[in-house]
Amino acid sequence: MTQRIRFLLVFWLTSFQLFAQTAGDSLPTERRYPLKAFIVPAMLVGGGAALLGHPTREPFNQSGHVSSADEYLRFGPYGLRVGLQLAGIKPAVKLGDEIAVTVVSNIVMGGITEGLKRTIHSTRPDGSDQRSFPSGHTAVAFTGAELLHQAYKHKSPWISVAGYAMATATGVLRVANNEHHWADVLAGAGIGIASVKITYAVYPVIKRKLQRPRKPAVR
Template sequence: MKPLALITSCVIGTLSLSAHASTSEDLAQILRFGLPAAAAATSWAKDDSEGLWQFGISFAASSATALALKSSVDAERPDGSSNDSFPSGHATNTFAAASYLQQRYGWEYGVPAYALASWTAVSRVNTDHHRWGDVLAGAALGMAFSYWLVDPYSPVQLTPLIGKDSVMLTGSIRF
């Protein structure tokens, strides 16, 4: 599937869900789960099981780190609703998905995903759920794990095979 068609499908899907969202908080919640789902769906549509696995590991690692920090830092939210402000889980999740898409498939996938992730982060500050430091830390967490654990996608793979009396090179090309 072409990047523009896939991204358009994801944006249309998000917009159709946002028709049911009454506030920017609702839309941020939809994007928190929708953008990672779109990243996983992209790998699935490309029949990229290795990428799907890498996304799962990097997403789980960034989410677990964010949850550990939330419980250990104990920072109060600007609106006073709870003590789990730092880092922003919404920013962690959306930036993990956006950076996965960019790292694995390139900027044509990353730019729209980063735009949606950025909107989510800004909306969390505008609704007084987080401070700028909270969303920047969440974004950094999501991006760091993706850049550390995700390899760029390559449709061409070469594998050396070394036997007792021979050396061979085998390869495959994905269409």
């Protein structure tokens, strides 16, 4: 069973390249989305898959709850984007497109995360259920961080750093709170980043098809 699950994860990782090769242009630059953009999320998900079923020794006290900050911190990158918008700092894409890629990215992320949870049935460190892999909180946080990076990387690298710092802190707290293994948060981070990159690859194609003028009906 474990071998089958790992095969499915490896197959999913290779699909990143298929999306990048066939999906078309990226949203902000109208250029073909580079394959190298999927290296980091593939490594994160691959690392999580490699650790799946082999829980590492956690460097935290496993008997207690450290903090509830992860419940709110996962939305930090989204809040920062809203704050920048309200401050008049414009993102790299139009507001309508930004809202669209945010919605689609979260749908992709949620579908992948929930599908893996229902398929793998990994037990949480505290034994509460079998929905440990991957970490949904971490996936949400890194989806937000990657969306923030794509929208404001042209302004300052420190904006991206702030988003990824909040996402990383979310993942660490999930482990510290005995909710997840390191494998879960690594995979969640990779899924979050990949979901945004997949969306940025396919969204321009979908948008062009929807905006293509319809041919007048022949009477």
